[in-house]
Amino acid sequence: MEQLIEKMKVLLATNFAFYLKLHFFHWNVTGSNFPQYHEFFEKLYTEVWEASDGIAEHIRAIKGFAPGSFGRYKEMSLIEDQVDVIPAEQMISIALYDNDKVLTALTEAYKLAEQNAEHGLANFLQDRIDIHKKHGWMLRSTLG
Numbered sequence: 001m002e003q004l005i006e007k008m009k010v011l012l013a014t015n016f017a018f019y020l021k022l023h024f025f026h027w028n029v030t031g032s033n034f035p036q037y038h039e040f041f042e043k044l045y046t047e048v049w050e051a052s053d054g055i056a057e058h059i060r061a062i063k064g065f066a067p068g069s070f071g072r073y074k075e076m077s078l079i080e081d082q083v084d085v086i087p088a089e090q091m092i093s094i095a096l097y098d099n100d101k102v103l104t105a106l107t108e109a110y111k112l113a114e115q116n117a118e119h120g121l122a123n124f125l126q127d128r129i130d131i132h133k134k135h136g137w138m139l140r141s142t143l144g
């Protein structure tokens with residue numbers, strides 16, 4: 001169970017880092033397709049943001065404590081911090097790369113949830129996997 005709790009913390013940190021980067025892209029994207037990109041990033045960051053509460057509360061349900069600080073998130077996240085403003089196309093390809101990192105964290109947590117017979121949590125994670133596969137499809141299609 002300890003391993004599952006740790007993996008869920010990594011998932012929470014990774015999810016939050018992904019949210020923050022998507023919101024950063026939403027604010028700073030430029031170019032002739034600005035309205036589309038600006039809106040696309042908003043849809044993504046909103047969906048990812050809304051998932052963080054569920055992830056954190058699942059950690060509490062399996063008797064862990066949910067981390068909630070930049071320091072801890074930076075330590076645990078699978079996603080690299082984004083400091084520079086970059087061209088729109090690059091934002092999309094980085095978001096696609098990071099979406100795969102979230103999928104990695106989700107898949108690892110899912111396996112541990114199954115091993116620990118935490119079926120409700122496993123279902124939650126399975127739903128998140130489906131949603132991130134859909135995000136991946138949209139990001140890939142935007143890249144062309």
Ligand SMILES: [Fe+2]
Pocket residue numbers: 026042
């Ligand atoms: Fe906005």
